[in-house]
Amino acid sequence: MSEQAIADTTQEIAANLPYLRRYARALTGQQETGDRYAAATLEAILSDRSLYADDLGPKVALFRVFHAIWSSSGMPVDAQGEIGLAARAQKRLSKLTENTREALLLHTIEEFTVAQVSQVMQVDQSEARQFIDTGVAEMNDAMSGKVLIIEDEAVIAMDLETIVADMGHRVTGIARTETEALDLAATDQPELILSDIQLADGSSGIDAVNRLLARDGDRPVIFITAFPERLLTGKGPEPAFLISKPYLEEQVRSAVSQAMFFASTETLS
Template sequence: MNAVSPSELLRVLPQARRFARAITGEQPSGDALVAEALRSPLPELPARLALYAAIVRAAPKRDHAKDALTSRQRQLLLLMALEDLSSDEAALVLGIDSNLALAEADAARATLRTVTATDVLVIEDEPIIAMDVQRLVEACGHRVVGVAASEADAVRIAAASPPGLILADINLGRGGDGSVAVSRILQTLKVPVIFVTAYPERLLTSEGIEPAFIISKPFEPLALAIATYQAVTAGRSPLA
């Protein structure tokens, strides 16, 4: 049994909650997955890796013939792209050989390039950052239906061209708050949301409703690719 101290667990808990939500596609089920993982003895790994491994072990296996990625491939990319683990660390978490982890990750990256695209609304007030995000979104195969620099712009664009995904910054400067814009849009549309922020810990406070998908700035194209795939599929297999 891993003798991880309570203080160590508390320190890595926000990262573990982010990982679990990205697996399941929503806050309640992700947090329930973390709670289930904590009820069992943790493996003999450093605190952060041990908690990730316990989450993987507790996560339901939902592989389906119509899935573009297997559960293990999803988990690998989430660990490496969103959680910034090395391939060796991800292999330890999943309990597989490092060479197999690399091969699976390469296959998953290739598959992501062929995944069906969706329409994306980008909410970002910094023009240069917005252009970069749009470029990355389009490089992932998605279509940008609009770039909003304010709450009002975001609501207007979403009403005119309903997106299949929203990619939103939080601080829009004089344009308001990205989370408020998203809340207004979600009153009339049911659409997955990814928040992009330089301060992800501010969105993982255990207070009120928190986002299921968070990418830390600056981010790599792969992080965006796997996050959009998970958000669009809600971390679940398609219906038969």
């Protein structure tokens, strides 16, 4: 392989690595664990360049190598020794039909087509479609909980509230600012937070979430933003669930259902 071809491949992988880290964290529930899988993926490509199928496109090729490693390791990650959200999540994930959650995440959050999901997972398209449909059904039936929405655009906030409520969850409130979010959470603590990044008074949804988690304890968060590049930098912890505006209802429903696996109370079953 020429030096230029190696350089091009390196650039392709670097551009898609933040998305792989997000996906890996969503699967494992922990950035550190997810990053170990991402690192193993890079090491595999470095040791055997043929694993990276250029003809599939950069993102599909990268995720395909990841999935070969993920599948061979006995997915999902063993929760032995883990505590808190990760352990609870993995306990619940073990009850799902094999491959459904992976397919659902790939299709809805990472926005792969069914054909691309089949390429990543190396299964027939019909099987990939079945995984996705089964995942949707199992996630929707899995659990319900309390959701706080942090969003300053009234129309979007109402739409999110409708989606969440239609799924059987209870919206504890809609906050337009950081202060409102902290006040609402203190009154009725949510098990999941949906948050925009830029809020009405110029405050940051990220700051609001960080202060809320520091005060009330860990819980899953879904960021819905027109500026995903602010969070998907490839450096430091990144959100397991990040949806770009404009969003699709299917994306929100999938992210909410998946995030509920990381809810912090045992009352969700």
